Amino acid sequence: MDKVMKNKTAIFLFMFPATFLFIAIIGVPIFMSVHYSLLDWNGITEGTFIGFQNYIELFKSPSIRFVKVIGNAFLLAILSVFIQLPLALWLAISLARGIKGERFFVTIFFIPVLISTVVIGQLWLKIYNPQYGIINAGLRAIGFDHLTRTWLGDQKTALFAVFVPILWQYVGYHMLLMYAGIKSISSSINEAAMIDGAEGWQMSKYITIPLLKPVLQVCVIFAVTGSLKAFDLIYVLTNGGPAHASEVPSTLMVSMIFGRNRYGFGSAIAICIIFLCFFFAILIKKFFRTEVE
Amino acid sequence: MHRKKVKKSKKITFIVLCIWAIIQIFPLYWMLTFSLKDNSEIFGENIIGLPKKWLWSNYQVALTTGNMARYFLNSTIVTVGTIFLTTIAALMATYALKRMVWRGQETANNIFMLGLTVPIHAAILPVFIMLRNLKMTNSYQALILPYSAFALAMAILISNSFIDNIPRELEEAACIDGCSIYGIFWHIILPLMKPALSTIGIFIFLQAWNELMFAVIFISDSTYRTLSVGIQTLSGSYTTSWGPIGAALVIATFPTLFLYSFMSQKIQESLVIGAVKG
Numbered sequence: 001m002d003k004v005m006k007n008k009t010a011i012f013l014f015m016f017p018a019t020f021l022f023i024a025i026i027g028v029p030i031f032m033s034v035h036y037s038l039l040d041w042n043g044i045t046e047g048t049f050i051g052f053q054n055y056i057e058l059f060k061s062p063s064i065r066f067v068k069v070i071g072n073a074f075l076l077a078i079l080s081v082f083i084q085l086p087l088a089l090w091l092a093i094s095l096a097r098g099i100k101g102e103r104f105f106v107t108i109f110f111i112p113v114l115i116s117t118v119v120i121g122q123l124w125l126k127i128y129n130p131q132y133g134i135i136n137a138g139l140r141a142i143g144f145d146h147l148t149r150t151w152l153g154d155q156k157t158a159l160f161a162v163f164v165p166i167l168w169q170y171v172g173y174h175m176l177l178m179y180a181g182i183k184s185i186s187s188s189i190n191e192a193a194m195i196d197g198a199e200g201w202q203m204s205k206y207i208t209i210p211l212l213k214p215v216l217q218v219c220v221i222f223a224v225t226g227s228l229k230a231f232d233l234i235y236v237l238t239n240g241g242p243a244h245a246s247e248v249p250s251t252l253m254v255s256m257i258f259g260r261n262r263y264g265f266g267s268a269i270a271i272c273i274i275f276l277c278f279f280f281a282i283l284i285k286k287f288f289r290t291e292v293e
Numbered sequence: 294m295h296r297k298k299v300k301k302s303k304k305i306t307f308i309v310l311c312i313w314a315i316i317q318i319f320p321l322y323w324m325l326t327f328s329l330k331d332n333s334e335i336f337g338e339n340i341i342g343l344p345k346k347w348l349w350s351n352y353q354v355a356l357t358t359g360n361m362a363r364y365f366l367n368s369t370i371v372t373v374g375t376i377f378l379t380t381i382a383a384l385m386a387t388y389a390l391k392r393m394v395w396r397g398q399e400t401a402n403n404i405f406m407l408g409l410t411v412p413i414h415a416a417i418l419p420v421f422i423m424l425r426n427l428k429m430t431n432s433y434q435a436l437i438l439p440y441s442a443f444a445l446a447m448a449i450l451i452s453n454s455f456i457d458n459i460p461r462e463l464e465e466a467a468c469i470d471g472c473s474i475y476g477i478f479w480h481i482i483l484p485l486m487k488p489a490l491s492t493i494g495i496f497i498f499l500q501a502w503n504e505l506m507f508a509v510i511f512i513s514d515s516t517y518r519t520l521s522v523g524i525q526t527l528s529g530s531y532t533t534s535w536g537p538i539g540a541a542l543v544i545a546t547f548p549t550l551f552l553y554s555f556m557s558q559k560i561q562e563s564l565v566i567g568a569v570k571g
Contacts, residue, residue: 005394010474014393017378018386018405018445025442026408029419036418043422091313094306101307107557108314111321114549114560116503118521119542122528123320126327126535132336134323172317173564180565200299218568229412232505236525250414250506257418258510270414277412 030274036267043263054268066269069247070276076163076248077227077280084167085219088174093204095175096182106179109172117169121236124165128152128237152238155245162237162246166230174219181215182208217288224284225277249273324546328352328539335535351536352544359531360515361541364523367433368545371519372501374437375444376494382441383448383493384486388478390449391456392464402453408446413439413506421510431514439511440501447567448493454566455489456482495552495563502549520545 037054041047058066091109095102112120127133130150139147151161185208193207209216231250234240240247240255249269257266327335328351329344339345356362389395390402420439424430459482467477505521512518518526527541553560 002394004468004474004477005392007393007474008395011389011393011395014385014389014478015401017382018449019401021378021382021438021442022405022408022445024423025420025439026411026416029416029423030411032419032422033415091310094310099303099307099310101310105310105314106561109317110557110561111550111553112317113564114499114553115321115546116505116521116549118503118505118524119324119546120320122524122538122542123324125528126538127320127323132340132535134340137340168316176561177565177568180561180569200302215569222568225412229414235505235509253414254417254506254510263418267418270418273414274412278410281410 033267033270036264037271039264039267041264042261044261047264050264054265055272057265058268058272064252065244066249066252066272069244069249069252070272072159072246073228073230073248073276075159076166076230077224079163079167080170080223080227081220084171085174085216085223088171088219089178089209089216091171091175092178092182093208096179096208106176110176111172112169113173113176115169117232118236120165120169121233124233125152125237128161153242155242158238158242158246162234165237166233169233170223170226174223177215177219178212181212185211213288213291217284220288221281221284224280228273228276228280249276321546324539324542327535328543330536330539332534332536348536351540354537355527355540355544359527359537359541360518360523361520361527361544363516364518364520365544367517367523368502368520370433371436371440372498374433375440375501376497378437379441379444379448379497380490380493383445383452384483384489385478386445387449387452387456388482391453392461392482393474402449405446405449408443409450411443413443416443417506417510420507424511430511431517433517435511435517436501436504436507436519439507440497440504444497444500447496451493451496451566452486452489455486455492459485491559492563492566495556495560496567498552499549499564 036047038049038051039047040050040053058064091105095105099105127135128151130136130148130153133151135151136148139145149157151157189207189211190203193203198206229250230248231254234246234248234251235254238246240251249272253266253269253273256262256269323341326342326344329347329349330339330351331346331348334340334345386405390398390405416439421430424435429435463481463485464477467481472480503521504519508519508522509525512522515523515526524538524541524545528538531538
């Protein structure tokens, strides 16, 4: 048996497809991206090595305003953590405590998560449409004509208008994770607490939420890194416009690389996104660890 | 008195849940209805009601002149290809990582798991350049290979947790009977890993079917466009008539909702497993 399990040829053959895919499409490209980010390169001619110039330009250039672009992503992360997650938690707790139609609600709330972001984006484009969209039509119907806007075309409203569908789409995802987490808390703990006189929201505060910490950590990490990486819905709705009002790092990266052929500069943005994601994932883990202690 | 209070708060909770359900589902209801309407209904006469005249021709327009039939086929090919490639690669790797004995298998597993945290941003430009140099942009492989690579970590994670439930005695017995390592993998492990397949498949289906960033950049030729890119093109060319776009959106969403209506519980479980383990 041991001899069979140590068969070197078999190990190589079994490992080969996964390893090849992984190295060729994830491993090597990471290093290439770092290398590109140090080049002044348009993708056609030979690139020239310019050290950290791209990064310096990124944070100093007044026309790019990268700090504001990152700020937009942070704003989305904050809204996500402080609006989307509490809402999801409330839904999860309410459902898990047992209510008429529990399964039905879980199933319904999860539907938007499954649907392609392009479909969701196109749908919200129509919802926001200044002439015929249901938001403006609704406002006109109840006599609030003065509140109608070109939601996505107005620099003042564009950013929040793209955030709403993002938050809307993923509430159900967090809800489901939390709901599954609550359901897996053993009923004997709940019974013990109930005998001790805990009830309703007291129970949630002292029993459910503390025991749910590992799941909450996952949710916060997803919410924050997801916000920092956000691309699809913003690309479909505004592509960062008007006048960069709703620009986020990912849309800026794509338009720099594939719109303006600034390969080196765009790669520097990619590296920043990756760095931020790792940095915050570690930070959040640290935060939850000290919390638990 | 006390019981009354609890009952009342339950009622309020129930009403709020209903309102939220409407908020979550209304855009989809609206999509379904306006996919069957003509412009005059959509734009004023009948904005949120059911269609007065059921205009199935919107679907015909979307499928033929809108090219949705082609995009649908492309998405299917890419998704099926990705599921197939990822599952095979992941199951083989899992077997070597979890059951066979070699130096560095722990490290190899950990490196694969790092893949869970790498955003696709890290790879998009280098992979694009590679594909361009190999003259492979605008092909099915241009999407299947990157999708598989990025789905791999999750697929290995899921199959790792399933393979632990298969008792080793089966393999030992087969080994004594003279079965080769490949025979053990093929005749014993693969059939027993079937429960893992649906979980992995669901995961990859949702990722590949809905992916946008790679698809937008690697595919410019309409012959290979997937649904997400195709819809973008379509909405660019049908800005003034919404019916066909609505139909296109319904067509793109249909497979997902169809699957979900049959196996909602399984789909929910799969996504929870993936998230919590990762």
